[in-house]
Amino acid sequence: xxxxxxxxxPTIETAxxxxxxxxxxxKLSKQGKLAGFEHTQCxxxxxxxxHGTPFDYDLRIEHAGNVIEFSMNLRKKLPTIFxxxxxxxxxxxxxxxxxxxxxxxxxxxxxSGALETWMWYLPLTVIPIPFVWRSSMKxxxxxxxxxxxxxxxxxxTVIADGSS
Numbered sequence: 001x002x003x004x005x006x007x008x009x010p011t012i013e014t015a016x017x018x019x020x021x022x023x024x025x026x027k028l029s030k031q032g033k034l035a036g037f038e039h040t041q042c043x044x045x046x047x048x049x050x051h052g053t054p055f056d057y058d059l060r061i062e063h064a065g066n067v068i069e070f071s072m073n074l075r076k077k078l079p080t081i082f083x084x085x086x087x088x089x090x091x092x093x094x095x096x097x098x099x100x101x102x103x104x105x106x107x108x109x110x111x112s113g114a115l116e117t118w119m120w121y122l123p124l125t126v127i128p129i130p131f132v133w134r135s136s137m138k139x140x141x142x143x144x145x146x147x148x149x150x151x152x153x154x155x156x157t158v159i160a161d162g163s164s
Contacts, residue, residue, distance in 0.1 A: 010070075011068060012067070012156050012159055012160075014160075016159065024158045029048075034048055035048065045062045049151075050145075052139075055137070070152055072148055074141075094118055
């Protein structure tokens with residue numbers, strides 16, 4: 001997600017100090033209502049989970065002055081593993097598919113000299129990769145954004161609540 005997209009989140013105005021804000025969020029987290037809450041003592045920011053499908057994001061909470069701002073960052077570990085698996089799984093399939101299909105007489109006659117398996121196999125398996133990647137990233141971003149908005153509303157109710 002680009003920085004300009006992360007600015008599309010609402011802000012929350014508050015008269016509470018950072019200590020009070022993050023104390024309330026920690027309490028909400030201990031009740032099991034704020035997944036993945038991480039905050040370092042005396043820090044003006046915290047991170048919570050923004051669940052996406054298939055990739056998760058971090059929702060960063062920044063308290064500056066009288067305003068709480070939010071931004072979202074993709075967790076890079078799982079997308080990296082996914083990308084490597086997409087690329088690595090293409091090649092082992094070629095010799096396996098070739099060996100399997102050459103067991104059929106009709107295929108052996110079809111490919112004898114004119115057409116080899118790699119000529120149709122690689123385009124069939126490589127061309128969809130960018131489309132699968134784009135679709136996965138877009139779906140993840142959209143579902144994480146929805147979850148982030150739900151989380152921000154939970155935070156708004158806790159911060160706006162007069163009790164501590």
